[in-house]
Amino acid sequence: MEQKDLFGLALGLTDPWFVTEARLDLEEEKTDGVRAGELHLYLDFRPGGRFACSECGTTGLEVHDTTERTWQHLNFFQHRAWLHARTPRTRCGRCGVHLASVPWARPNSGFTLLFEAFALMLAVQMPVLAASRLLKITDGRLWRILNAYVERARTKIDMSQVSMVAVDETSSRRGHTYVSLFADPRPAERKVLFVTEGKDQSTFERFLADFKAHGGKAEAVTDVVADMSAAFAAGAAKCFPGADLTHDKFHAMKLVSEAVDKTRRLEVASRPELKGTRYIFLKNPLNLTEAQQQRWDQLKDGNLRTLKAYRLYLAFRDIWDYSPEMAPTALGRWISWALRSRIEPMVKAARTIRQHVPSILRVLSNDLTTAVMEGINSLVQAAKARARGYRNPDNFITIIYLIAGKLDLRFAHTK
Numbered sequence: 444m445e446q447k448d449l450f451g452l453a454l455g456l457t458d459p460w461f462v463t464e465a466r467l468d469l470e471e472e473k474t475d476g477v478r479a480g481e482l483h484l485y486l487d488f489r490p491g492g493r494f495a496c497s498e499c500g501t502t503g504l505e506v507h508d509t510t511e512r513t514w515q516h517l518n519f520f521q522h523r524a525w526l527h528a529r530t531p532r533t534r535c536g537r538c539g540v541h542l543a544s545v546p547w548a549r550p551n552s553g554f555t556l557l558f559e560a561f562a563l564m565l566a567v568q569m570p571v572l573a574a575s576r577l578l579k580i581t582d583g584r585l586w587r588i589l590n591a592y593v594e595r596a597r598t599k600i601d602m603s604q605v606s607m608v609a610v611d612e613t614s615s616r617r618g619h620t621y622v623s624l625f626a627d628p629r630p631a632e633r634k635v636l637f638v639t640e641g642k643d644q645s646t647f648e649r650f651l652a653d654f655k656a657h658g659g660k661a662e663a664v665t666d667v668v669a670d671m672s673a674a675f676a677a678g679a680a681k682c683f684p685g686a687d688l689t690h691d692k693f694h695a696m697k698l699v700s701e702a703v704d705k706t707r708r709l710e711v712a713s714r715p716e717l718k719g720t721r722y723i724f725l726k727n728p729l730n731l732t733e734a735q736q737q738r739w740d741q742l743k744d745g746n747l748r749t750l751k752a753y754r755l756y757l758a759f760r761d762i763w764d765y766s767p768e769m770a771p772t773a774l775g776r777w778i779s780w781a782l783r784s785r786i787e788p789m790v791k792a793a794r795t796i797r798q799h800v801p802s803i804l805r806v807l808s809n810d811l812t813t814a815v816m817e818g819i820n821s822l823v824q825a826a827k828a829r830a831r832g833y834r835n836p837d838n839f840i841t842i843i844y845l846i847a848g849k850l851d852l853r854f855a856h857t858k
């Protein structure tokens with residue numbers, strides 16, 4: 444077997460394609476002793492070869508003419524590798540003259556499928572900018588690969604079985620861009636279905652259009668899970684009028700925990716012993732580090748408004764341990780306690796909670812209690828880190844789909 448045939452086997456080429464030449468161009472020896480060069484593989488097809496139309500998939504078409512194309516391939520050891528081929532154009536009765544599909548690349552891509560598969564793998568493991576440096580391509584080209592795969596994979600998503608929808612908003616790392624995420628919260632699914640810019644009511648309308656385009660039925664949606672924002676409540680009522688609104692535990696807890704933090708920030712000016720204690724009051728007391736425990740022991744018997752607020756927070760956490768029958772009474776008592784506390788941030792939080800009691804307690808009866816949004820939120824935090832240095836909101840959205848969308852990214856040549 445000749446060397447060029449070995450490369451043909453390695454590339455998985457099948458008739459009519461074959462390797463005509465394999466050439467390794469080595470540069471002068473580098474100072475570190477590594478000779479980096481380029482591997483060039485030249486491909487051709489045997490005379491009389493037939494091809495498929497890249498538009499409609501019709502097979503067995505004759506070659507109309509050919510054009511020279513080049514693709515960047517996975518590195519061959521330390522050497523960059525390139526494929527070159529005289530690529531046929533076909534004339535299809537339906538679609539006209541088009542470049543034929545080649546088995547090693549997507550139409551109009553300058554990279555081979557293997558290169559792109561490796562790029563996708565890197566992009567979900569590390570920041571895109573770092574992945575692009577490793578691949579020695581610009582991050583703009585890498586983003587184009589990621590966008591193309593995500594866009595294509597999303598066309599295959601089936602939303603016809605979705606009966607519950609969870610929505611949450613998040614901002615880019617620098618807070619320049621807000622996006623709203625719509626997810627399937629059912630335990631077996633737990634994936635992001637749709638991401639769109641903004642956090643207002645219109646995000647629901649865009650989701651509904653996308654949902655319907657993927658086979659979703661608005662009337663089949665029985666539950667919408669959201670935070671307590673008026674915009675999401677209005678969007679849910681308009682787009683999913685038959686669904687019950689649930690506020691998940693994660694958002695309710697966050698509201699009360701933020702009230703503790705505001706109380707502490709108001710008090711710290713007059714009570715310097717509260718300086719640097721932010722994380723103590725955001726934590727479960729059982730999870731304190733040793734240093735935090737020492738600070739806590741010094742604070743815990745003091746006459747601090749922050750402590751009063753923190754006790755309210757701890758009591759609020761316990762409400763989810765009550766049975767669905769007892770929880771409304773417990774929450775009612777908590778609300779009166781908080782309203783009488785005369786701690787302004789807590790009074791405000793309690794008023795908000797009072798307006799949403801049925802939707803907050805619904806988690807006790809519809810299985811949505813289990814930190815669904817918390818889980819999705821942590822995936823999104825990971826996405827933010829990957830998208831560092833991203834150039835526009837679309838890239839941020841792409842990376843959320845890549846990490847939290849459970850997409851099928853395999854590339855198939857059939858449309």
Ligand SMILES: [Zn+2]
Nearest residue numbers: 496499535538
């Ligand atoms: Zn065609």
